[in-house]
Amino acid sequence: MFDKYVSTPIIPVAVVETEEEIRKIADFSSEYLPSIELTMRTEYAYKALEILSKDYSNLAVAAATVISPEQADRILDLGINLIISPGFQPIMLEHAKNKGYNYIPGVATPSELEQCLYSGYKYLKFFHAGVFGGIEWLKGVGTVYSHTGVKFMPLGGVSIDNVLEYLKLPNVFACGGSWLCPRNLLSDKNWKEIKKRFETASNLIKELK
Template sequence: MSLLDLSPVVPVVVLHDVAHAVPLAEALVRGGVRIIEVTLRTSAALESIRRIADEVPDAVVGAGTVTAPSHAAAALDAGARFLVTPGTTDSVLAAAADTGLPVLPGAATVSEAMRLAELGYQELKFFPAEAAGGIPFLKSIAGPLPALRFCPTGGITSATAAAYLALSNVACVGGSWLTSDPADVVGIEQAARAAAALA
């Protein structure tokens, strides 16, 4: 099964305190969301991935915001099961591919999407979704690029997720609203249940 088919919503998680990692992941799984993208934006990110990988076996945890070649190997070492890049450079893509993990490379233009398709990638992150054209953009490229599936991320909310998911070339969406308060496990579980129901 593709990563993009695990949940209609991929939580994009920013963690500043590793103590929140396992309870947050457990709350998401209880709510029906198994996939978790922990962004490499904080010093707590890699240890958070490690703890989730070790202690929440039902979660599929990956690393997001992979923006340097060194991030890929570090994420693999921490136990990440997939990698997500906001954009794509040759060196980052090569390092990510070297890990052997599934990679969701980022694209924001038709040319970037075509280049990634030439390299064999058919599942892409569309980022920053709202700023880069949102639903109208994705609708407009579905005809010329019918083989590509997207996970749009960036500016998507609980109110707009369903409209994105209705598009033929959108498999899932990424969003930070599920875990906006990493300490609120009750709220996270409720948000996860609502997200899972979008399937």
């Protein structure tokens, strides 16, 4: 599932609070974008992961905003084996190695990037991309670190208007699509608009081929 996740160019990023929300997003993902990054910022997120693990085995699922080994252990018990952090801590790098799960740490500086590379992590989240330099940052570090094979998933400040510009960079493996199903649309149950955004993202990906 890790390979499937990192090969999905636009990954839906969601904060969910109800079963209806997670099932709608999972259905749209199944049709258009076969991966989900579920943000662990609500208690319901754990129930949502359980639903995804049980009923949507076709999707590559990641649990995100994981900032402690205790959180990671709880997620692993639900059958999810891909964990993402907005930043990183050395203890999380070691925990992932010791437990054998797939881990994507977050970085925003060359120093953080090098620490992750030293520990063997080459797929990294770039957060918050919009605050820390976006496309220009990726171009800059690409010049220096391309020989290492490091790849990034930018999130934050990425939108339907600039996502292709990000995805065309050789050191970007995917972009987090938080605009696909934002909280305001979920709260309003605006499934028509959310589906439209998933479909648009799917069509954009075809332009890369």
